[in-house]
Every structure is written in structure tokens, then in C-alpha cells.
Amino acid sequence: MTENGYEVVDVNDGDAAAESEDDMNDEEFAEGAMGPSDDEEIQAYSRSYRQHQGSVFSVAIDPANGNLALTGGEDDVAYLWSLENGNILLECKGHKDSVTCVSFSSNSKYFATGDMSGIVKVWEVEKKQEIFSAECSDIEWMEWHSNYPVLLAGAIDGNVWMWQIPTGLCKMCQSHGSKSTCGKVFNDGNRACFGYEDGSIKIVDLRTLSTLYHISGNTGHSDAVTSIDIYSDGILIATSSLDGSIKVINSANGRVVLTHAASWPDNSNNDNNTNTEAEKSVEAISFSKLQTLLASASLNGDLAIWDLPTQRLRHRCKHEGGVSKLLWNPAKPLLYTGGLNGNILVWDGLNGECLKVWHGHYDEILDLAISGYVTLSKVFII
Numbered sequence: 001m002t003e004n005g006y007e008v009v010d011v012n013d014g015d016a017a018a019e020s021e022d023d024m025n026d027e028e029f030a031e032g033a034m035g036p037s038d039d040e041e042i043q044a045y046s047r048s049y050r051q052h053q054g055s056v057f058s059v060a061i062d063p064a065n066g067n068l069a070l071t072g073g074e075d076d077v078a079y080l081w082s083l084e085n086g087n088i089l090l091e092c093k094g095h096k097d098s099v100t101c102v103s104f105s106s107n108s109k110y111f112a113t114g115d116m117s118g119i120v121k122v123w124e125v126e127k128k129q130e131i132f133s134a135e136c137s138d139i140e141w142m143e144w145h146s147n148y149p150v151l152l153a154g155a156i157d158g159n160v161w162m163w164q165i166p167t168g169l170c171k172m173c174q175s176h177g178s179k180s181t182c183g184k185v186f187n188d189g190n191r192a193c194f195g196y197e198d199g200s201i202k203i204v205d206l207r208t209l210s211t212l213y214h215i216s217g218n219t220g221h222s223d224a225v226t227s228i229d230i231y232s233d234g235i236l237i238a239t240s241s242l243d244g245s246i247k248v249i250n251s252a253n254g255r256v257v258l259t260h261a262a263s264w265p266d267n268s269n270n271d272n273n274t275n276t277e278a279e280k281s282v283e284a285i286s287f288s289k290l291q292t293l294l295a296s297a298s299l300n301g302d303l304a305i306w307d308l309p310t311q312r313l314r315h316r317c318k319h320e321g322g323v324s325k326l327l328w329n330p331a332k333p334l335l336y337t338g339g340l341n342g343n344i345l346v347w348d349g350l351n352g353e354c355l356k357v358w359h360g361h362y363d364e365i366l367d368l369a370i371s372g373y374v375t376l377s378k379v380f381i382i
Contacts, residue, residue, distance in 0.1 A: 051079055051088060057100045059369045064108035066371035068125070072099030078113040080128070090128045095119055101142035105149055110165055112151050114139040120153055122165050131166045141182050145206075147189040154180030160194055162206070173209045176200075184228040184237075191251070193237050195225025201239055203251055213254025221245060231287045236308070238287060238294055244280035246296050248308075258311050263298035284326035288333065293349055295335055297323035303337055305352060315352030319345060325368040338365030 054074030061083070062068040068089070072078040078092035078099045092099075092113050101114035110131070114120045118139055122132035138156040145152065149165040158175025160183060179197035186192065191212065194202045199221030203213040221241035229238045230251075237249040240262065248258035263280040279300040286295050292308040299322035305315040321341030328335055328349065335347040342361035347354055 052077070054098075055363075055366065057098060057366055058102045059367045060102045060104055060111070061369045061371040062104045062108040062111075062125070063106060063372050064104075068104075068108070069369075070102040070104065070111055070113070072102040072113055072115075074098045076115065078102055080111065080123075080125075090123070092121065092123060092130075094121060094130070094133070101139055101153070103142050103144055103151075105144045105151075105165070106146055107149075110144075110149060112142055112144070114142045114153060118155065120151070120161075120163075122151060122163075124166075132163065132168055134161070134163060134168070134170070136161055140180055143183055143185055143192075145189060146185050146187050152183060152185065152192065154183050154194060156180075158196065160192075160204075162209075171209060173204055176214075179224075181224050182226065182228050184230050186230055186234050186251070187232065188234055193228050193230065193251070195228050195239060197224040199223055199225060199241060199243065201225060201228075201237070201247075201249065203237070203249075203254060213251075215247075215249060215254060215256060219256050221247065226281060226283050227285045229286050231308075232289060236287070238285045238296075240282035240285040240296055242281040244282060244298065246282055246285055246294075246304075246306075248294070248311075260306075260311075260313075262296040262304050263300055263302050264316070279322065283322075283324055286326050286328050288328050288349060289330050290333055291349070293333075295326055295328065295349065297326040297337055299323070299340070301339075303335070303347065305335075305349060317347060317352045317354065324365055327368050327370050329370060330372045336368060336370060338368045340364040344368075 052073035052075050056071050056073045058072040060070040067083050069081040069083050076095045079088050080090040082089055095115040096119055097115045097117035099113050099115045104111045110122055110124055112122045116138050118136045120134045121130055124131050136155050140154045140156055142153045151163045154160045156179050158178050158180050160173040160180055162171045180194055181197055182195040184193050192204050192206055200216035202211050204211055221243050223242035225239050225241050227240045235251055237251050239247045244261055244263040246260055246262045247256050249256050262282045282296050282298045284297045294306040294308055296304045301319040301322055303317040303319050307314045319337055319339055321339040323337050323339055325338035333349040335349045337345045342363055344358040345354055346356040
């Protein structure tokens with residue numbers, strides 16, 4: 001991938017919009033390299049921008065209004081974009097390596113950018129200027145606190161950093177010797193869940209940074225944790241792993257209530273089927289915001305939709321090419337998946353039917369972001 005950009009799609013215009021379902025009044029970012037501008041391949045987009053000089057690794061949409069977007073790329077730069085007109089509002093310089101993490105604060109007042117060298121920067125949206133910078137070991141993930149201007153970042157050395165913005169006051173949750181691969185803050189703002197390369201999961205009290213529960217060994221995953229999500233009730237935690245499994249954990253007592261394989265061999269061609277360890281990796285997991293459903297997606301193309309009350313597999317859908325990212329629509333029972341083949345698929349989460357395929361990218365989708373602000377009828381694809 002040598003260049004990248006994003007497409008702006010109006011789902012209310014033309015036949016392509018009709019095929020995209022009238023009820024998809026949301027904004028989506030799907031990130032990857034974009035292919036040739038073929039009208040049959042790239043359907044109904046009204047704008048296409050290519051600013052990054054290399055792959056785009058991370059995207060985010062501001063949660064307050066849904067009219068700003070962030071992108072971070074291989075070119076050591078992040079951009080703040082207007083989704084209303086596609087203009088670049090700020091070029092975020094000063095990073096020393098690929099910008100792999102970008103994120104808005106919960107009120108969209110600040111946004112953060114983090115790179116592979118360990119530099120973390122925080123910027124104020126209104127003034128469009130840098131207000132904070134810190135340096136630690138290589139950043140693996142970044143997440144804002146759900147209620148306060150506090151930024152969390154997990155590092156390759158296993159430490160999880162917490163900075164209060166804009167004061168810069170810092171606390172650190174120390175490593176137990178394994179890389180911190182992912183993290184998620186509970187909606188109550190009092191706890192967080194961290195995943196690690198050794199397959200373990202920690203539930204941590206953010207006020208004291210004490211570990212409430214450490215799920216490890218036989219109860220943890222046997223390989224690195226790839227993704228974490230927390231159900232809206234704040235009780236259930238879902239995790240996915242390179243080992244091809246998912247787990248559902250009760251955060252109130254630290255008990256694993258469900259462990260299940262979520263990546264299955266492809267037996268369609270036994271002569272050519274290798275099903276390597278890498279291919280069985282479950283890359284993403286996400287709870288529905290509306291139904292008691294859980295979805296997981298793997299590198300071998302398996303999209304699984306699970307019924308939480310019965311703890312059973314409800315639908316197993318096959319994505320052509322591996323799935324790298326998975327998100328639920330915040331207002332409708334729709335699933336979005338980003339594939340290694342460069343396609344973005346829209347699924348009905350209730351019956352497992354594929355409703356739409358968006359083509360146009362010639363390389364794999366690396367990140368997805370969907371706005372929670374769903375009154376605008378546009379879809380945004382990077």
C-alpha cells in the first residue's frame with residue numbers, strides 16, 4: 001500500500017443507496033488502501049481523498065457530533081478531517097514512527113494520537129493545537145476514559161499508562177511481564193479490562209489501580225488476547241484470541257461463563273486447506289447495543305453471531321477473505337465487517353444475511369469506525 005484515502009458515500013442517492021438499505025442512517029469509516037475509481041466497483045461515493053503517504057492504520061469519528069474524523073498512518077502523521085466537506089482541519093506532526101492509534105475523548109473536546117515509538121500526543125479540537133505529549137515504550141492500544149478527560153494507553157512492555165488531561169498527571173498499572181495487547185474502560189468509569197500477550201485478562205480498579213481479577217492459566221486464553229468488549233450492563237466481558245477462541249467473563253466475580261471455538265477449518269477444498277495457526281485467530285469481538293447478541297470474526301473468514309441467554313451459536317456466516325474488523329451499528333441490528341480482501345460487508349445481525357458489499361479497496365481493511373451520531377445519512381469509507 002503506497003497511498004490511502006477515504007470515500008464519502010450518501011446512502012440516500014441512487015440505486016446503490018437503495019441497495020444499502022434505507023435504514024442505514026449512520027457514518028462509517030472503513031480503512032484500507034483504495035483501488036481504481038471504477039464506477040461498477042466503488043458505488044455511490046461522492047468524494048475520495050488521498051492524503052496519507054502510506055498505509056492508514058487507525059481511524060476514529062468524534063462521538064459528540066459525528067462530523068470530525070481522525071486518521072493515523074504509516075507516514076508518521078495524523079490528520080483531523082471535516083466530514084462535512086472533506087477538508088483537512090489539522091495535520092498532526094511530531095511523531096517519530098507510524099501513528100497506529102487515534103482516539104477522541106468522550107465529549108470530543110480532545111483527541112489523542114500514538115505511534116509505534118511510544119510517543120503519545122493530545123490535541124485540543126477547538127484550538128487545533130497540541131496540549132500534551134508523553135513518551136513510553138511502543139504503544140499497542142489507546143482508550144479514553146468513558147466519563148473524564150483521562151487517557152489510557154497499553155504498551156509493549158505490559159504497562160498501562162493513565163494521564164489526566166490537560167494537567168498531565170500520570171499513574172501507571174504495572175506489567176506482570178507480558179505485553180498489553182488491548183484494553184477497554186467500563187461504562188461506570190471505575191474499572192477497566194486489559195488483555196495480554198500471554199492470554200491473560202485483568203479487571204482493574206482505576207481509582208487504586210489494584211487488580212480485582214486476573215484470569216490466567218487454564219481459565220485464560222492459550223495465546224494473545226486480540227480484542228475486548230464490555231456489555232452495556234457492565235457485567236459481561238467478551239474477549240477474543242489468537243488461539244481461535246472467545247470467552248465471556250462475569251466481571252462481578254471474575255468467572256469465565258463461556259469458552260467456545262470461534263474459528264473453524266474451511267473444508268471446502270481439503271487438498272489446499274492449510275488452516276494455519278495465524279488463520280484461526282479471532283481478530284474482533286463485539287456486543288450488540290440493542291440485542292443480547294455477541295459477534296466474533298476471524299482471519300479465516302468466519303463471522304459468528306452468538307445468543308447470550310442460551311450461550312449458543314446463532315449464525316455462522318462466511319466472509320470471503322479473512323475478517324480484520326467488526327462493529328455493530330449503535331442504533332440498528334446491523335453488523336459491519338472489514339476484510340483482508342478489501343471489501344466491507346453489511347450484515348443483518350438477526351438472521352445472518354449479507355445485505356451489502358462495498359468494493360473499491362485493493363488492499364486489506366485495517367480499521368473501522370462507526371459514528372454513534374446517527375442522524376446524518378452518509379457512509380464514510382477509508
